[in-house]
Amino acid sequence: MATLRVPNEVPSPAQDSETIHNAFRGWGTDEKAIIRVLGQRNENQRKRIRETYREKYGKDLIDALTAELSGDFMKAVILWTYDPAERDARSLNKALKEKKKRIEALKVIVEISVTTSPHHLIAVRKAYCSLYDLSLEEHIASSQPFPLAKLLVTLASSFRYDKDKTDEEVATIEAGMLREAITMKQLDHDHVLYILGTRSVYQLRETFAAYKKNYENTIDKDVGECPGDAELRSLLQMVILCIDYPEKHFAKVVRDSIEGFGTDEDALTRAIVTRAEIDLMKVRGEFYNMYNSSMDNAIIGDVSGDYKDFLITLLGSKI
Amino acid sequence: MATLRVPNEVPSPAQDSETIHNAFRGWGTDEKAIIRVLGQRNENQRKRIRETYREKYGKDLIDALTAELSGDFMKAVILWTYDPAERDARSLNKALKEKKKRIEALKVIVEISVTTSPHHLIAVRKAYCSLYDLSLEEHIASSQPFPLAKLLVTLASSFRYDKDKTDEEVATIEAGMLREAITMKQLDHDHVLYILGTRSVYQLRETFAAYKKNYENTIDKDVGECPGDAELRSLLQMVILCIDYPEKHFAKVVRDSIEGFGTDEDALTRAIVTRAEIDLMKVRGEFYNMYNSSMDNAIIGDVSGDYKDFLITLLGSKI
Numbered sequence: 001m002a003t004l005r006v007p008n009e010v011p012s013p014a015q016d017s018e019t020i021h022n023a024f025r026g027w028g029t030d031e032k033a034i035i036r037v038l039g040q041r042n043e044n045q046r047k048r049i050r051e052t053y054r055e056k057y058g059k060d061l062i063d064a065l066t067a068e069l070s071g072d073f074m075k076a077v078i079l080w081t082y083d084p085a086e087r088d089a090r091s092l093n094k095a096l097k098e099k100k101k102r103i104e105a106l107k108v109i110v111e112i113s114v115t116t117s118p119h120h121l122i123a124v125r126k127a128y129c130s131l132y133d134l135s136l137e138e139h140i141a142s143s144q145p146f147p148l149a150k151l152l153v154t155l156a157s158s159f160r161y162d163k164d165k166t167d168e169e170v171a172t173i174e175a176g177m178l179r180e181a182i183t184m185k186q187l188d189h190d191h192v193l194y195i196l197g198t199r200s201v202y203q204l205r206e207t208f209a210a211y212k213k214n215y216e217n218t219i220d221k222d223v224g225e226c227p228g229d230a231e232l233r234s235l236l237q238m239v240i241l242c243i244d245y246p247e248k249h250f251a252k253v254v255r256d257s258i259e260g261f262g263t264d265e266d267a268l269t270r271a272i273v274t275r276a277e278i279d280l281m282k283v284r285g286e287f288y289n290m291y292n293s294s295m296d297n298a299i300i301g302d303v304s305g306d307y308k309d310f311l312i313t314l315l316g317s318k319i
Numbered sequence: 320m321a322t323l324r325v326p327n328e329v330p331s332p333a334q335d336s337e338t339i340h341n342a343f344r345g346w347g348t349d350e351k352a353i354i355r356v357l358g359q360r361n362e363n364q365r366k367r368i369r370e371t372y373r374e375k376y377g378k379d380l381i382d383a384l385t386a387e388l389s390g391d392f393m394k395a396v397i398l399w400t401y402d403p404a405e406r407d408a409r410s411l412n413k414a415l416k417e418k419k420k421r422i423e424a425l426k427v428i429v430e431i432s433v434t435t436s437p438h439h440l441i442a443v444r445k446a447y448c449s450l451y452d453l454s455l456e457e458h459i460a461s462s463q464p465f466p467l468a469k470l471l472v473t474l475a476s477s478f479r480y481d482k483d484k485t486d487e488e489v490a491t492i493e494a495g496m497l498r499e500a501i502t503m504k505q506l507d508h509d510h511v512l513y514i515l516g517t518r519s520v521y522q523l524r525e526t527f528a529a530y531k532k533n534y535e536n537t538i539d540k541d542v543g544e545c546p547g548d549a550e551l552r553s554l555l556q557m558v559i560l561c562i563d564y565p566e567k568h569f570a571k572v573v574r575d576s577i578e579g580f581g582t583d584e585d586a587l588t589r590a591i592v593t594r595a596e597i598d599l600m601k602v603r604g605e606f607y608n609m610y611n612s613s614m615d616n617a618i619i620g621d622v623s624g625d626y627k628d629f630l631i632t633l634l635g636s637k638i
Contacts (some may be wrong), residue, residue, distance in 0.1 A: 062589065129478070134480050135519070138518050161457065
């Protein structure tokens with residue numbers, strides 16, 4: 001359930017390109033026009049606008065937006081304008097190059113690997129090879145420490161079965177294998193990595209349910225209390241959340257990004273831009289359930305200017 | 320360099336379908352007609368014949384061939400008629416279910432994962448999910464023992480960078496990492512698995528060359544002499560050969576399949592069918608270099624009947 005609202009009557013890509021081109025002309029830029037056009041077009045429409053813009057004006061729309069806009073607003077509009085596979089490939093590359101907040105950056109790899117569709121993840125890997133002249137998995141394996149690298153390569157290389165078909169017996173057996181690894185304090189056990197990294201999300205949800213039924217605690221809680229490598233533990237907890245309740249994960253990302261002093265605009269932008277066409281309506285609902293407050297109001301209260309206008313447009317409001 | 324010979328003038332898919340349909344009519348089957356048609360058509364032409372056959376006669380050509388042909392001839396023609404991604408998905412599934420000659424079967428996984436193109440391997444994984452309602456990697460991880468499963472999942476999940484671009488410094492460093500693991504007698508070391516499983520074949524060839532330069536022996540020889548898990552050692556040696564010299568690997572498969580008493584028809588068929596459109600000419604050359612004898616003569620001397628006629632047709636001879 002998307003929040004993105006596309007008007008009933010949409011101008012042609014040529015008309016949209018012209019509106020954008022005109023917004024760039026003269027002194028200053030008409031940011032509102034950019035928001036009204038790009039912020040109300042779906043993936044395919046944006047793709048056609050970018051193609052048409054290049055044909056008409058001989059320039060990549062991304063370059064034009066980079067030159068004309070600035071700050072978090074620019075970053076958000078550009079992320080939204082990229083083809084989603086290219087967008088995610090770029091986010092992954094940025095994450096792999098991050099030196100300071102390494103574990104936060106690695107969470108982006110988990111997020112993209114686990115919460116997007118198997119076909120999309122393959123498209124991201126193809127885009128990664130084209131953009132960076134190396135494969136996503138070799139970049140992870142050669143730049144990250146083990147066992148984190150092992151987990152991340154397995155997640156990023158997965159092409160999970162995507163139908164809602166599960167096996168109760170497998171769920172019980174594999175819940176037992178996960179339990180055993182946790183009891184032995186071996187979060188880096190191959191069984192943990194390969195069960196979480198290769199099984200379908202539907203099967204894993206059944207496995208987590210079997211875990212809860214047979215061992216009382218949720219697997220998330222037990223992993224959280226397992227001693228050992230804190231970074232691995234934190235990534236594994238995120239894998240479990242992203243599999244079990246992707247909407248809760250994104251509600252948490254939004255909440256974490258605006259809580260306290262300052263805003264983590266990159267995280268906020270990523271959550272809104274990547275989910276606006278997928279399940280942001282459900283994320284909004286989960287946000288309310290989890291924090292007993294409105295996600296939209298919380299965002300509006302924390303950001304400002306064109307950046308705010310762009311985000312609330314993606315959230316389905318008119319500016 | 321393929322051995323497959325497609326005639327200059329090829330009948331339409333409708334005409335070819337009719338020839339095949341007529342070959343099935345009356346008492347007995349005209350096997351020679353089947354060989355002349357299917358054995359001289361490329362991948363795309365076979366695909367169109369299969370589609371057209373279904374339209375004209377309301378039956379899958381594979382089912383018709385299964386009903387009309389028999390033995391190794393039938394198995395070879397069917398393998399050749401499948402879409403290559405479907406064909407390899409079926410071979411992989413058969414390999415994963417094999418109980419008796421397990422290690423020989425697992426070599427099929429290595430062969431398909433390492434010697435086919437990254438894009439083809441993705442197509443195989445998609446076909447696998449469609450045919451078997453589970454992903455290739457979850458089938459491997461849940462049915463094979465570790466560390467073999469780890470190696471095989473990594474190989475089968477790879478989407479290697481496929482351009483001829485290498486980094487000499489990386490080659491030297493990673494040759495050192497491989498050497499260290501071998502010296503420590505740890506063939507299941509993560510460095511071994513992830514270097515061999517994620518780097519491009521071009522990069523790995525450079526790494527193997529650096530290994531030879533810096534440590535005298537070839538990496539193949541050092542792995543071969545490393546004590547420990549014999550099955551893992553044998554699979555790793557095959558990975559190295561498939562990366563360094565895929566043609567030598569297939570020459571060896573052909574040779575092993577016909578040497579001694581009896582013939583391993585499944586292996587022979589697989590090698591000829593899967594490489595006839597890719598590099599079987601080079602395989603033939605390597606066979607001569609390695610065994611100082613003609614591959615074609617060796618095959619002809621070992622098989623007979625329609626099966627022989629079909630194989631030599633794929634090898635480029637007229638029957």
